[in-house]
Amino acid sequence: MSLADKVLAVNNDLPIRTDKPIHSGKVRSVYWLTEADSRRLIREKGYPVAEDAPLAVMVISDRISAFDCIWRGEGGMQGVPGKGAALNTIANHWFKLFRENGLAESHILDIPHPLVWIVQKARPVMVEAIARQYITGSMWRAYSKGEREFCGIQLPDGLDKDQKLPELLITPSTKGILRGIPGVPEADDVNVTRADLENNFEAFNFSSKGDIDLYEKLLKEGFDLISGELAQLDQIFVDTKFEFGYVTDNKGEEKLIYMDEVGTPDSSRIWDGEAYRNGEVVEKSKEGFRQALLSYFPDPDILLNKDRMEEREALARDNELPASMLMDLSETYIAIAERIVGHKLNISDNPKAELLEVLKRDYGLVD
Structure with a gap:
């Protein structure tokens, strides 16, 4: 199976039990749990929050946003393979160090799967x-x-x-x-x-x-x-x-x-x-992708000028980027994540099925 097949592009259609609208941002989707499920998990898992605190399941996708637009690649690539797992892994690593060093807490209560956080309402x-x-x-x-x-x-x-x-x-x-x-x-x-x-x-x-x-x-x-x-x-x-x-x-x-x-x-x-x-800037972040976009399109002002937002949205909607641009970013994200945490990332072959199985088996949140 190719890396492109492992992309989780759509994350707002999961059968996670909720009685509220699903909030879908550029990259993450938020499923607010029912009051009964929130209270049950707080009790069962011992989360250090008020017993009536609203909880949510937050699912990260592999969609790529840059210049306030979502981009896609040729061959049906709707995101960047491994991106979600890399970002969550890095953030989890820093939050753990923050706690160990006496900094403030985060809104994350639990990490059931590399693409999933259980969070308290903030x-x-x-x-x-x-x-x-x-x-x-x-x-x-x-x-x-x-x-x-x-x-x-x-x-x-x-x-x-x-x-x-x-x-x-x-x-x-x-x-x-x-x-x-x-x-x-x-x-x-x-x-x-x-x-x-x-x-x-x-x-x-x-x-x-x-x-x-x-x-x-x-x-x-x-x-x-x-x-x-x-x-x-x-x-x-x-x-x-x-x-x-x-x-x-x-x-x-x-x-x-x-x-x-x-x-x-x-x-x-x-x-x-x-x-x-040595006098050279080598990006280990999304900035490299932004620079590639500026070089790829003949009129980079469209991407930089907020007054041309309609044209920019049309660019993102009507153009499939070369797959190599997304794969280069995938390699950047995975490499820096593995360097930071000191071990190889496990990129799931079927992230959607895997995370739903965990949420059903261990959290009782999928019917």
Whole structure:
């Protein structure tokens, strides 16, 4: 069986018992469990949450999103083989180290299968928490055109592309479209300043102004831990995006926790250390795929210019990419995952049947 046959592209059609609509994002689908099943699993599995906490099964797919579009390849390839397993494996590894090192918890309660998390409901903070250690990507594009202020932070003149920054920068952006915040455009993914967060903390879903300090602390702690671990593998942690939310624990206390995934090649840039010392950037993340897309299409401005979103969506809808582009990304994801965790990944021959069997046999969630 070829790797292409192992792709889990559609993950919102699984017969997991739920009485609510299935939420399907770009990559993950969320199945909210019935109240009875949530209470049963909390009791049977001993999850450290309130007995009435809503739980969900979160299933990752192998779909590939870049420039806010889903891409596919020739020959019926609807995703990147091994991508979901690689991302979950890496995120699970970092979350485990976070716990062992006394950092905040995550929303993940259980990992029944490499493509599946059981999570507790969290109230998300409406901020994409972005940390940057190097000037590259969108920040470099803006800097090279003369911009010097990013999220209220002033950068010095004279920086070079891909240079290490004087300090770790926190450059948050909005998560979703937020309305009625002075000075913040009503659009997804727009940069905001720390002053924006402080002056409108409730609009961003923070419980208190002090939690802005806490989210920055957790972001820096998480970044530093991952950066240090990757440095031991001679890999550079360039920049990343974290997400945060609030949960209530089994003592009734509200806590700020990590949400979604952390430190994966989907949400971060990772560079090869030896190549960088030799003056070359070798991407070990999705950025390589983004660059390949920019080279593949004759008018890359369509992918970079948000005003051309309709054209961009048409590109993704009407074009099958060469299979080699998706397979190159598959090799990148699997290789960096295996390097991080120190063992080979088990890529399932039939991920859908396998995960359903586990959820039926061990969790009683499939009829």
